[in-house]
Amino acid sequence: MNTQSIKNPSGHGEWRNWVLPYILVAPLMIWLIATILIPVVTVVYESVTSATFVGTVGDFVGFKNYVSVLKDPHYWAAWRNSIGWIVGCTILQTILGFSLALLLNSSTGRLGQFARTWSIVAWITPTVVVSLIWRWIFNGSYGIFNAFLMTIGVISEPLSLLGHPNTALMTAIFINVWRWFAFTAVILLAGLSTIPKELYESASVDGAGIMQKFFSITMPSLQNVTFALVIVGTLWCFNIFDQIWLLTLGGPLNATTTVPVYLYRGAFESFQIGRTAAASVITALLLLLLAAGLIKLTQPKD
Amino acid sequence: MRINKWKMIKWIVGLIVAFLIASPILWIVLSSFKTADQILIPRLWSDSWTFRHYRELFTDTPYLMALQASLKLALGTTAAALLIVISASYAVYRMEFPGKKLVQKIMLITYVFPGILLIVPVYDTMSRIGMTDRLMSIVIMNVTFIAPFCVWLMRGFFKAVPITLDESAALDGAGSFRILFSIILPLLKPGIATVAIYSFIMSWTEFTFSSMLLSSEVNRTLPITMNAIMGQYTVRWGQTAAGGVLTLLPVILLFAFVGKYFIKGLTEGAIKE
Numbered sequence: 256m257n258t259q260s261i262k263n264p265s266g267h268g269e270w271r272n273w274v275l276p277y278i279l280v281a282p283l284m285i286w287l288i289a290t291i292l293i294p295v296v297t298v299v300y301e302s303v304t305s306a307t308f309v310g311t312v313g314d315f316v317g318f319k320n321y322v323s324v325l326k327d328p329h330y331w332a333a334w335r336n337s338i339g340w341i342v343g344c345t346i347l348q349t350i351l352g353f354s355l356a357l358l359l360n361s362s363t364g365r366l367g368q369f370a371r372t373w374s375i376v377a378w379i380t381p382t383v384v385v386s387l388i389w390r391w392i393f394n395g396s397y398g399i400f401n402a403f404l405m406t407i408g409v410i411s412e413p414l415s416l417l418g419h420p421n422t423a424l425m426t427a428i429f430i431n432v433w434r435w436f437a438f439t440a441v442i443l444l445a446g447l448s449t450i451p452k453e454l455y456e457s458a459s460v461d462g463a464g465i466m467q468k469f470f471s472i473t474m475p476s477l478q479n480v481t482f483a484l485v486i487v488g489t490l491w492c493f494n495i496f497d498q499i500w501l502l503t504l505g506g507p508l509n510a511t512t513t514v515p516v517y518l519y520r521g522a523f524e525s526f527q528i529g530r531t532a533a534a535s536v537i538t539a540l541l542l543l544l545l546a547a548g549l550i551k552l553t554q555p556k557d
Numbered sequence: 558m559r560i561n562k563w564k565m566i567k568w569i570v571g572l573i574v575a576f577l578i579a580s581p582i583l584w585i586v587l588s589s590f591k592t593a594d595q596i597l598i599p600r601l602w603s604d605s606w607t608f609r610h611y612r613e614l615f616t617d618t619p620y621l622m623a624l625q626a627s628l629k630l631a632l633g634t635t636a637a638a639l640l641i642v643i644s645a646s647y648a649v650y651r652m653e654f655p656g657k658k659l660v661q662k663i664m665l666i667t668y669v670f671p672g673i674l675l676i677v678p679v680y681d682t683m684s685r686i687g688m689t690d691r692l693m694s695i696v697i698m699n700v701t702f703i704a705p706f707c708v709w710l711m712r713g714f715f716k717a718v719p720i721t722l723d724e725s726a727a728l729d730g731a732g733s734f735r736i737l738f739s740i741i742l743p744l745l746k747p748g749i750a751t752v753a754i755y756s757f758i759m760s761w762t763e764f765t766f767s768s769m770l771l772s773s774e775v776n777r778t779l780p781i782t783m784n785a786i787m788g789q790y791t792v793r794w795g796q797t798a799a800g801g802v803l804t805l806l807p808v809i810l811l812f813a814f815v816g817k818y819f820i821k822g823l824t825e826g827a828i829k830e
């Protein structure tokens with residue numbers, strides 16, 4: 256700052272213009288440093304201590320916590336669930352999101368406008384309400400989903416979809432996708448609306464069918480959007496804790512204990528702060544690897 | 558023939574998607590009006606209807622208190638996010654300054670950073686500085702995870718305002734602050750609305766940090782209170798359903814007025830080159 260005022264000793268206004276952008280970004284930067292950077296440093300520090308309850312200070316224990324986490328089969332089981340969760344959510348969300356986006360993109364008029372606005376209603380529904388609704392619908396004894404399947408004769412015994420270890424994760428994935436796919440669709444819609452209509456028209460003149468147009472025009476044009484969606488979507492998806500916790504608390508038999516649930520439990524149920532901190536650091540490193548791999552895999556070629 | 562075939566597929570897919578989206582919400586709304594003897598029968602319609610669950614929700618549960626806490630949290634978060642996002646995005650999208658790339662990088666990292674990895678240190682830090690059980694602590698965490706996405710959202714809106722406007726105003730001798738407040742801000746209204754709605758909705762649903770940081774009843778927001786009502790041993794389904802509907806209703810009302818602008822903002826603002 257000093258050098259600048261020496262360079263321009265005359266310009267009071269210039270000095271103000273020079274410093275203004277920093278004043279404007281400072282609140283955000285200070286905010287992010289205070290809530291992200293400081294906690295990251297703290298978590299690394301805590302990971303080598305024996306702290307138990309939240310708020311206590313532990314002794315230095317070196318890499319003991321790290322070894323304990325890496326040896327814990329529950330931690331790796333949580334990663335297996337997380338991978339299943341990410342893959343399931345991403346695939347289902349992309350398929351449904353794409354379908355809805357194409358649908359909305361070709362709908363015009365009042366109905367189209369209405370559909371654009373209100374298709375996102377599931378996303379504005381708070382997660383606690385989402386889980387209330389679906390826990391009720393899928394309930395084994397008084398859920399309408401089972402009643403319906405039994406009436407049409409698909410099943411003879413009611414299924415406890417969220418209560419059985421084989422189906423709980425899949426069901427939770429479905430419910431989470433229900434909440435998110437319209438949001439995905441709207442982001443894809445943003446990409447769709449940038450594709451010039453003339454491209455489709457000239458393809459029609461050349462005799463291209465709808466499917467052909469989709470694969471030769473739509474898909475390539477959306478490459479950048481889908482790329483961003485896959486990377487951002489994967490990390491956002493990984494981070495989801497509340498929806499799973501509100502649906503199943505990570506059960507039954509840990510079937511829906513993803514890494515976030517594992518961490519939350521370690522901190523607030525087992526009170527192993529140091530160990531949970533170590534698990535957080537290991538998780539961050541693994542996520543970094545995952546993100547790097549995904550970028551390599553899905554990066555648009557040109 | 559060909560066009561008709563696709564049109565029909567479009568309608569069928571549309572109806573399926575509409576059913577998938579709307580029916581669960583319709584289900585909870587209908588259930589909340591069913592009488593106690595009907596409410597657990599797994600069918601859509603009921604023989605008798607009642608407002609009783611809503612009356613009981615107001616008298617027997619802390620719903621109204623939670624509504625107040627949720628409103629405070631959402632309005633506080635929105636106000637803080639708007640101030641921070643508008644000023645930061647003005648600098649990032651309208652000014653050149655050394656370190657801009659770094660600022661954008663930091664935002665990108667926060668944007669994808671899984672907040673769940675920070676639950677331990679955040680709780681620790683908040684208790685050390687005496688911020689547990691205060692709505693302010695949730696406002697702070699909310700803004701962290703909302704702001705970077707919102708700055709990115711503002712990009713398109715800034716691009717839509719021609720930079721020549723700034724330049725001619727500057728030639729007339731207007732300072733940067735005056736340019737921002739009297740010329741650019743009014744033109745950014747759609748973007749500001751989009752950011753405000755996004756912030757409101759995100760803080761309305763926030764559960765993770767609230768559940769670990771808020772403890773006393775006056776501070777418990779709707780997601781926390783609703784989860785407590787749901788989790789009691791004898792589940793009172795009527796009150797639970799009514800509470801669910803009235804947790805959803807505020808955001809639906811908000812959306813009824815400004816949802817159109819939000820979708821427009823997400824689809825048009827975000828992508829403009």
